[in-house]
Amino acid sequence: MFRPILALLATCMLTSIAHAADPVRIGVIADLDDDIYDARSGRGGVDATRMAVADFGGSVLGRPVVVDAFNDYNKPAEASGLATQALDAGADLLMDVQNSPIALAVAKIATERRRIAISTGSAVPALTRGACSKYVYHYSFDSVAIETATADSLSALPDGKRWVVIAADAGFGRGALATMAPVVARHSGQIVKSFVVPPGTRDLSSILEEIRGLDPDVVAVLNAGASNDAEVAAVKEAGLRAHTTTALLYLSDVDRMRDGYAGVQAAVPWYWNLDPAARAWADRFAATHDGRRPTEA
Numbered sequence: 001m002f003r004p005i006l007a008l009l010a011t012c013m014l015t016s017i018a019h020a021a022d023p024v025r026i027g028v029i030a031d032l033d034d035d036i037y038d039a040r041s042g043r044g045g046v047d048a049t050r051m052a053v054a055d056f057g058g059s060v061l062g063r064p065v066v067v068d069a070f071n072d073y074n075k076p077a078e079a080s081g082l083a084t085q086a087l088d089a090g091a092d093l094l095m096d097v098q099n100s101p102i103a104l105a106v107a108k109i110a111t112e113r114r115r116i117a118i119s120t121g122s123a124v125p126a127l128t129r130g131a132c133s134k135y136v137y138h139y140s141f142d143s144v145a146i147e148t149a150t151a152d153s154l155s156a157l158p159d160g161k162r163w164v165v166i167a168a169d170a171g172f173g174r175g176a177l178a179t180m181a182p183v184v185a186r187h188s189g190q191i192v193k194s195f196v197v198p199p200g201t202r203d204l205s206s207i208l209e210e211i212r213g214l215d216p217d218v219v220a221v222l223n224a225g226a227s228n229d230a231e232v233a234a235v236k237e238a239g240l241r242a243h244t245t246t247a248l249l250y251l252s253d254v255d256r257m258r259d260g261y262a263g264v265q266a267a268v269p270w271y272w273n274l275d276p277a278a279r280a281w282a283d284r285f286a287a288t289h290d291g292r293r294p295t296e297a
Contacts, residue, residue: 155184
């Protein structure tokens with residue numbers, strides 16, 4: 001999958017004059033300090049990019065391909081400056097950009113500088129809507145696609161018609177609820193009740209008791225990051241008979257929480273054991289990442 005990207009990059013570079021020995025530079029912008037992103041972005045994203053370059057042959061048009069890493073510390077405020085720094089240092093392509101605010105900031109700089117950026121870790125739909133640019137590629141997935149696929153799959157089940165939603169009172173949670181509700185309705189299902197909670201809410205005990213009385217078929221937790229981990233775990237510990245789902249699930253979340261995500265059902269755009277080629281590549285990645293397989297990002 002990396003071959004067409006480098007081929008595109010090579011074609012673009014034909015319009016500029018470069019010494020034959022000058023490298024093609026790929027700048028990976030990621031959080032290099034936090035293990036939460038290691039198998040989905042971060043250091044793992046840098047390593048995966050270098051693996052892809054090696055698989056491609058390590059050069060394009062006779063020029064070596066070099067991967068440079070830039071640490072954004074998962075801080076959106078750092079993103080614009082890092083993107084500018086990477087391009088000033090000679091980057092021909094920016095990659096990774098693991099969350100929505102960072103992806104939008106990098107996309108803006110790439111568009112202004114007329115350089116290519118590829119987001120593999122952000123699910124924000126704006127990259128192909130309001131912030132769409134011919135210089136920015138949103139690779140793999142966005143939140144609307146994942147939420148639609150998850151709701152479509154579960155609400156098609158005979159025991160998937162009555163839903164209860166716990167959504168964060170933020171753009172991600174409210175957006176996921178707005179996306180999933182009409183999909184559930186198309187399958188003659190309904191959102192019996194939705195609980196919109198402030199981000200970081202820790203105590204769901206009263207909500208879970210009310211949900212128990214509603215006896216839904218599906219409980220959807222629509223949050224992100226550590227808050228999503230805690231809320232999914234709380235729903236699972238409550239012992240409800242319902243299917244549990246969430247809006248965006250990475251294998252790295254499952255690895256981090258272990259039993260916390262056991263039995264949770266959610267759509268993913270790629271899985272490491274999808275086919276022999278994916279499995280072989282994932283095994284190579286895992287060999288240098290403590291046995292952890294890569295995610296779709």
